[in-house]
Amino acid sequence: MANLLAKNRETGPTEEVLGRSPFLGVISDLSQSFHPNTSLSLFRRMCLIRYFELGIVKAARDGLITYPVYLSLGQEAIGAALSTVIPHYMIFAQHRCHGIYLAFGGDPVRLRDELLGLPSGTSGGRAGSNCIQCHEENITMFGHHGLIGENVPLGVGAALGSNRPTACFFGDGAAEEDYVFAAMGFATTHKLPVLFVCEDNNLSILTTVDRRRTWSMTKVAKALGMEALETADDPWTIIHRTQELTRNLPAFLNIHTCRAHWHVGVGQDGLPEWDRFELVREQLGRLGLAEKALKTEDEIQKSVGELWDSERLRTRLGR
Amino acid sequence: MGFRTVADTIREITRAHLTENDGLLLGQSITAVGWVNHTVPDCPGIVELPMSDVAGAGIAVGAALVGRRPIFVVRFQDFLILNGSPLIFYAAKTKELHGKSAPIFVRAIGAEGIGPVHSGVLHSLFMHFPGFRVVSPMTPGEYEEVWKAFMENDDPMIVSEHRASFSNSEEMGDLLVEGADITLYAISSPRFEVAKAAQMLEAEGIRCNVVHLLWLKPFVLTDRITVPLNRSRLGLIIDAGYEIAGASQSIAYTLGRATGHPVNALGLYDRTKCLCPPLQNKAPEAQRIFEAAKGMLGENKRCWSIGYGKEASLG
Numbered sequence: 001m002a003n004l005l006a007k008n009r010e011t012g013p014t015e016e017v018l019g020r021s022p023f024l025g026v027i028s029d030l031s032q033s034f035h036p037n038t039s040l041s042l043f044r045r046m047c048l049i050r051y052f053e054l055g056i057v058k059a060a061r062d063g064l065i066t067y068p069v070y071l072s073l074g075q076e077a078i079g080a081a082l083s084t085v086i087p088h089y090m091i092f093a094q095h096r097c098h099g100i101y102l103a104f105g106g107d108p109v110r111l112r113d114e115l116l117g118l119p120s121g122t123s124g125g126r127a128g129s130n131c132i133q134c135h136e137e138n139i140t141m142f143g144h145h146g147l148i149g150e151n152v153p154l155g156v157g158a159a160l161g162s163n164r165p166t167a168c169f170f171g172d173g174a175a176e177e178d179y180v181f182a183a184m185g186f187a188t189t190h191k192l193p194v195l196f197v198c199e200d201n202n203l204s205i206l207t208t209v210d211r212r213r214t215w216s217m218t219k220v221a222k223a224l225g226m227e228a229l230e231t232a233d234d235p236w237t238i239i240h241r242t243q244e245l246t247r248n249l250p251a252f253l254n255i256h257t258c259r260a261h262w263h264v265g266v267g268q269d270g271l272p273e274w275d276r277f278e279l280v281r282e283q284l285g286r287l288g289l290a291e292k293a294l295k296t297e298d299e300i301q302k303s304v305g306e307l308w309d310s311e312r313l314r315t316r317l318g319r
Numbered sequence: 320m321g322f323r324t325v326a327d328t329i330r331e332i333t334r335a336h337l338t339e340n341d342g343l344l345l346g347q348s349i350t351a352v353g354w355v356n357h358t359v360p361d362c363p364g365i366v367e368l369p370m371s372d373v374a375g376a377g378i379a380v381g382a383a384l385v386g387r388r389p390i391f392v393v394r395f396q397d398f399l400i401l402n403g404s405p406l407i408f409y410a411a412k413t414k415e416l417h418g419k420s421a422p423i424f425v426r427a428i429g430a431e432g433i434g435p436v437h438s439g440v441l442h443s444l445f446m447h448f449p450g451f452r453v454v455s456p457m458t459p460g461e462y463e464e465v466w467k468a469f470m471e472n473d474d475p476m477i478v479s480e481h482r483a484s485f486s487n488s489e490e491m492g493d494l495l496v497e498g499a500d501i502t503l504y505a506i507s508s509p510r511f512e513v514a515k516a517a518q519m520l521e522a523e524g525i526r527c528n529v530v531h532l533l534w535l536k537p538f539v540l541t542d543r544i545t546v547p548l549n550r551s552r553l554g555l556i557i558d559a560g561y562e563i564a565g566a567s568q569s570i571a572y573t574l575g576r577a578t579g580h581p582v583n584a585l586g587l588y589d590r591t592k593c594l595c596p597p598l599q600n601k602a603p604e605a606q607r608i609f610e611a612a613k614g615m616l617g618e619n620k621r622c623w624s625i626g627y628g629k630e631a632s633l634g
């Protein structure tokens with residue numbers, strides 16, 4: 001990782017894709033300009049997502065979760081960063097939405113219960129992992145139903161109908177759906193307050209972007225008439241770029257990230273290209289926040305561990 | 320009875336919704352020639368959608384999610400195949416899945432004689448999926464009834480309109496006769512043909528009840544629906560859509576099961592609707608309805624008992 005870091009630190013294009021790397025478009029040393037509390041808050045959200053998702057992995061392997069799950073492991077920084085800068089936006093997330101839900105303040109207990117199919121879940125246990133919604137605690141998050149990209153026209157229509165700022169999250173696969181382009185174009189035509197965020201993990205199931213298309217979604221977004229940027233999933237850069245983009249909506253942000261597990265399920269096919277969680281933890285160390293970060297991580301690990309305690313869950317589920 | 324047509328009624332309802340209810344109307348090429356057969360008023364609240372059917376329907380559903388109760392105009396029902404995805408997979412599911420409704424009023428306009436993908440009547444498709452209410456109003460009063468029902472409910476509603484109704488200003492009451500031999504149930508544009516068919520049958524000594532069907536889903540078996548069939552003991556459901564796996568067969572099955580009487584279905588043949596006669600495969604007209612009803616009352620009157628578990632005595 002150190003060699004990779006040295007090799008890529010100087011690359012910094014934000015508007016063109018020059019190849020995936022953890023440093024694509026990342027603004028070097030930007031984290032130093034953030035207040036330590038902001039950086040720790042970011043890391044707290046990332047920890048919540050990471051340990052919640054690891055709890056799912058364990059619960060699935062223990063046979064407690066028997067329904068399909070779409071994990072956000074590896075992609076934690078996106079929700080953590082965006083929830084910091086646009087906490088009040090209406091959210092139209094896609095199928096891989098646990099991280100977004102948790103980062104924006106959704107109740108982990110209700111998410112867990114949804115994954116277990118319990119009536120106390122976010123949708124009463126009726127919808128499941130890829131359909132998470134929340135309409136409480138000042139969060140407005142609409143559930144996805146499983147057609148990739150369907151949330152984009154829905155979010156655009158909701159912005160049209162309410163004029164509320166809206167964030168549509170989708171993946172690099174959904175970006176290829178024709179109705180995504182059309183909805184983004186409509187948002188430009190009507191100058192709607194929508195931030196389009198592509199969580200670009202380079203994979204549709206296991207088919208990489210370069211085998212599916214030769215074009216860049218960022219260039220398409222620009223051609224449609226909106227501001228558009230590329231970056232890797234460094235959370236400080238995401239915050240900075242989002243602050244820039246949200247001054248003139250609609251806008252598009254393509255964030256290169258790594259899915260650590262299968263498209264659906266808790267299996268893995270080797271290590272991801274990079275692990276942003278580890279990179280952020282290292283950066284917090286360079287910022288002199290290692291001790292506080294470790295304390296944060298321990299707290300979250302403990303509290304989330306209790307949430308997924310196998311014995312308690314077995315009792316609750318009657319198994 | 321005044322001269323307010325169905326088109327006038329739609330236009331007035333729409334104007335009130337857009338100007339007084341903070342409603343929206345969305346569709347493609349709405350403010351163009353004819354303003355959708357004079358059914359759309361010139362007022363604020365109209366959103367011209369790009370020619371992007373799936374996205375356009377999704378945008379309309381999104382507006383429904385935030386409470387604007389949009390009217391979504393689909394100029395030809397065949398286009399529902401493209402527009403249907405956000406309606407079927409999102410609007411119709413969100414209430415049951417999440418407890419959050421998407422009340423959208425889908426004006427799906429049927430037509431006749433303008434080719435293979437502009438002449439369809441597709442309400443049967445939407446009867447198939449849970450979460451929709453499906454209606455087919457053909458009179459001003461019926462249109463007001465379905466609009467009131469939409470505003471008092473939060474389910475998405477598929478309104479299967481038909482161009483043949485837009486100039487109609489008359490209400491269409493059921494026709495019940497003493498000693499009827501058969502009850503004709505009509506849906507959509509065949510409703511304008513069924514009275515003629517009844518007269519043709521009457522001329523041959525066959526007495527008919529005529530019942531007009533507005534609500535396709537939910538299809539409630541009220542006395543108005545079942546009593547005529549229980550008296551005539553033979554029924555025929557006539558629809559402007561395809562007969563196979565369509566509204567006519569579905570309702571015939573429901574009515575047959577509920578009453579124990581033979582009920583047949585009459586809709587489009589299993590062929591593409593072509594542009595020119597004789598291949599247009601038009602919605603059943605009076606002659607075809609006449610022949611179908613007469614056929615049911617043919618010499619072998621016991622044949623219709625097949626599938627109902629008992630023989631029908633039609634003599």
